[in-house]
Amino acid sequence: MTTVTAAWERARFAWDGSDSRALSTARHLVDTVTATRLAWQVFHAGPLRIAYGGYRAGHSHVLPFLQERARAAGLATGSLTAEPAGRRAPEADILAVGCSDRRALALPPAGAIIAPFRVHLVLPLAAAGQPQPVVVSRKERQRFAREHIRRGWALEATRSSADFGYFYRRMHLPTMARRHGDAARSVGPRAAHDTILAQGMLFFVTEHGERRAGMLCRLDRTRRTLTLRLAGVLDGAAEHYRSGVFMATYLLIARWATDQGIERMDLSGSEPFLSKGILQFKRKLHPRVELPPNHFANKRLWLGVRRDSPAVRELLTANPVLALGRPGRFEAVYFHDARRPPRTDLRWEGLGISAARHVDLDGFLAGLPKDGGPR
Known part of the structure; x- marks a missing residue:
């Protein structure tokens, strides 16, 4: 490997993960500007259509996780395909948007939840x-x-x-x-x-x-x-x-x-879902959930349901979310309905989270268009 190539790799590594405040701020600003020019991507999980738009990092963090969880929920038996879409939000059952905190708060709140883009698990020593x-x-x-x-x-x-x-x-x-x-x-x-x-x-x-x-x-x-x-x-x-x-x-x-x-042992990052296997494994050490120390600290994941269907309910119930509540506070959100109990086997205790909230899907999805099938 040439000296130039090695220097480029080191610079790219710092750009991707540095905890320097100046570099993190610069990276976040660049990501926020370029995200407006990135196309949406849509993938099919059996009867479910999920679209992601926003920060480029979501294509390597958010989309693969949602694809894997769709498989785990039995919503897809074959391969999942991604297709490029336009800049306008496409027709989908669930929209996932990687965006700034300001934009997340400005997006429609009905049938939606705001989570950190990523979380870190930190063990106080x-x-x-x-x-x-x-x-x-x-x-x-x-x-x-x-x-x-x-x-x-x-x-x-x-x-x-x-x-x-x-x-x-x-x-x-x-x-x-x-x-x-x-x-x-x-x-x-x-x-x-x-x-x-x-x-x-x-x-x-x-x-x-x-x-x-x-x-x-x-x-x-x-x-x-x-x-x-x-x-x-x-x-x-x-x-x-x-x-x-x-x-x-x-x-x-x-x-x-x-x-x-x-004084601190950072166990590294995770997607903000209690169904993430490594998060449940590290939970045994009783770490604290924190925002990442790099540019991800200022990024948010807005999850909005556009259509009520059995597949949507299965996916939401199977994947409790670590949502952002009051500033600097996290809460574990468990979805449920009359047919699907909350996944309390995916535990939040031991993560330094103050509370859990159980959300009835009938109320959360009220007023949305419905697909056929028992709910």
């Missing part, structure tokens, strides 16, 4: 200068204590380029491919090496001396924050999730960070 223990369930504590000894888990910290190559090739890429398939997205190896590793640390968890899982983290000692950026288990094998070594990686890194005087 210290308060008033005193270490704060990581809170996990009694079951998780007992499992960790038992398996820690039995499996000989240990944490290895390194900044070696050779170790990074092993992690990226044998852990990160296979794990992303297994979990996300064609929708996998990540940081390129050169940008990850020259930016994250150069400003952070690579961790491995070994089992009787053999590496089983790893995480690449950015370390900001000025802000006393450790941010988890890339993760993986050896060869992406499911057995390393079943053994508990992946959860052990979080716990052992948190212990290391506390010993280093780190």
Whole structure:
């Protein structure tokens, strides 16, 4: 890779994810201007049509998530296709708009909800200068204590380029491919090496001396924050999730960070839905939901229903939303109706959220055109 190409990758990485206030503000302004010129995209999920318009990032964050959740809800048995649409909002059952907070508030409120574009999960490690223990369930504590000894888990910290190559090739890429398939997205190896590793640390968890899982983290000692950026288990094998070594990686890194005087452990980002698998996994650590520290902090996701149908109700019920309430506050919103109970098995407790709100779809969708079929 040429020096020019490497410099370009580093610059693009900073543009995409820097927590610098000036750079984040500039990125948000550019995104807001260019979003007005981007075409809508529409995809079909069986009887359901969902359209997305707005920030370009939604094509890699919002659309793939909604497609995956449509499959999970049984609304699509085949492949989902995307089609370009014009700049005007197309005919669709659900419109998803990536936009600024001001525009989200100006869009029609009926049958709509405003969520953060993305959220971050942050684990506090210290308060008033005193270490704060990581809170996990009694079951998780007992499992960790038992398996820690039995499996000989240990944490290895390194900044070696050779170790990074092993992690990226044998852990990160296979794990992303297994979990996300064609929708996998990540940081390129050169940008990850020259930016994250150069400003952070690579961790491995070994089992009787053999590496089983790893995480690449950015370390900001000025802000006393450790941010988890890339993760993986050896060869992406499911057995390393079943053994508990992946959860052990979080716990052992948190212990290391506390010993280093780190006050916050940013577990990285997620789409604002309680049905997101990694969000439910990280919820076990009792993190706080926060707006992202970069340009995503000023972006919003406006979800508006344009047509009431059984498929729309299935999708909304199956995917409780982390919505924005009062300034700086989040609430878990559970949709339901007489045929579909709220998905309270997707829990909000342990996420630093003050409340949950149950929304009856009959009232939420009142006045909208209806498609046929039992509701």
